[in-house]
Amino acid sequence: MQAIEILEKLVAFPSVVGQANGAIVEWIRAYVARFTQEVTILPGPEGDRSNLFATIGPKNVPGYVLSGHMDVVPANEPEWSSNPFVLRTQGDRLYGRGTSDMKSFLAAALGALPQLASRQLSQPIHFAFSYDEEAGCRGVPHLIRRLPELCAKPEGAIIGEPSNMRAICAHKGKAAARVEIRGQSGHSSRPDQGLNAIHAMTEILTDAVAGAKRLAFGPFDPAFEPPYSSLQAGTIKGGQAVNIIPDLCAAEFEARAIPGVSPSALLAPIKEKAESLRSRGFQVNWEPMSEYPALSLASDAPLTQLLRELTRQQPLAAVSYGTEAGLYQGAGIDAIICGPGDISRAHRPDEFIHRDELIACQSMIEALGARLSR
Template sequence: MTAQDILASLVSFPSVVGRPNAAIVDWIRSYLASHGVQATVLPGPEGDRSNLFATIGPRDRPGLILSGHMGVVPAEEPEWISDPFRLRRDGDRLYGRGASDMKGFLAAALAAVPRLLALQPKSPIHFAFSYDEEAGCRGVPHLIARLGELCAHPACAVIGEPSGLRAIRGHKGKAAARITIRGRAGHSSRPDLGLNAIHAMAPVLAAAVAAAEAAKSGPRRPAFEPPYSTVQVGALRGGEALNIIPALCVAEVEARAVSGVSPVALLDPIRTALARLDAEGFETRWEPLSDYPALALPEDAPIARMLADISGQEPLAAVSYGTEAGLYMAAGIDAIICGPGDIARAHKPNEYIEASELAACERLILDLAARFARA
């Protein structure tokens, strides 16, 4: 099968984040099995979603991980001009949800399997495909935790997020949480008999604004835009009607941290403000939504130099979006971002990848693997 054929199959699975993904996992497992490659399916704690891991070459030597996520964001925008889960070609463009982010990389990696096998690499090439990356990298930590039983400690990982095949060495870390405050409803004419959850949220929001201002004075990394960590409240819901004391208020907050700063720590003042409300009779809940560290791969890392040599382009120092790369790096595995497509096309209607980008990615994977085959 060509990379385009494989991409058409992968796009046909509506593997939307937060939903069961057995169908796409089983298809990939069967495809690898048809080439004699055994894949290990690694169910997550949710029970209906799994990661997948497979190896070409010896498992007892440090090797290269080709990492990507199988999940996609929903495709409910009315602007789609064709079925988002049916690959459509128009000239060089291949349209479909996940074509760029990031089933294109998965398709290129899987299309390379026959030639990767022919290389008989002395150092292994691993496939690590995860779930729920779009929900804050929730699936891959479970895969990383089991690497010790699957292979020798890997030397490096290439995370195939859309980057125009230019390697990227850094991104910010992120932590996000949902805040819930429950009070007591009542008629607005008797506020003394109720507990106003929206009013109670006010000091929590004030703590978030203060944290955002404080972050601007923290460590700076010129490679990022902006060059400092950030905190924001991104969603706020509460209340039913003007004359009803609101019994519920929900907010969602996030922190994006430059390297060397803990994104969770940036949210701590907000969590402390929330905890104070318990003494006032409110019921509160702090629900973590995501937590992944920043990526900061040294400029002289072997995988960075290798990709620079292959592509003829120096790796970018940093990008604004986050990926699973920071989690691999935290596990002691050099990680770098490099994949086909453009992040500007992701999460939008009529998402596409170019057929030429797909072919170029397959060539890059084979060139990279050939260097590992000789290692």
């Protein structure tokens, strides 16, 4: 089965983040099982979602991980020119949700599988396909924790996020959290008899805005745009009517951190401010939503050199978006980003991939297999 045919199958699964993914996992398992018995479904704690891990070659020696996520963002935008879950071909473009982010990488890896399986690999190539990456890399930590029982510690992991097939050595880390403030409702004519949750939230927002402004003064890492860590309030919701004292207000905050800075530490002052409201009678609930560390791979690392040779391009120093790569590096496995497509096409109507990008990715994976052959 060619990579384009595989992509057509994968796009047809509406594997939207946060939803059950059994159908796509089972299709991939059945396909991979034609070439290797070393394929394992790894259920997550949610009960209806799973990661998948498979190995081609000797699993008891260090090898390389091909890492990608099976989930996609929703496709509810009215601007789609066709059904987002039906692959549409127009010229050299293949349209559909997930074509760039990032089912084309999965399709390229699976398309390369027959050739990889036909080789006598001296080092293994692992397929690590995760769930709920789009919700802040929630699925892959469970997979990474299981690696010691599945294979020898890998030498490196290639995370196939869209990068125009140019390797990327670094990205920022991220943490997100939701804070809910509960006060006491009442008639707006008697504010003295209630606790206004929105007013309380404005104190947290004021501190967050001030914190964001301070981050712009450093520390700096010139590899990134912007070259500093960032903090923002992304959503806010509260109140029922203008003449009712709002007893509930919730907001979501996000921090993105350059390497060497803890994303959760950037959120700590917001949490501290929220907790301080308890002394005035408010109830406070702080709910971490997601967190992953930054990636920082040295330009002279063996994995960097490997991707330089496989892609025949100089790696890019850094990007500001995040991936699962930081979690692999945090587990002691060197990681790098390299995949087909462009991040600018992701999360938009009429997402697409070029045919030659898909072919180039499959060729890179097959070249990796050739290097690892006996």
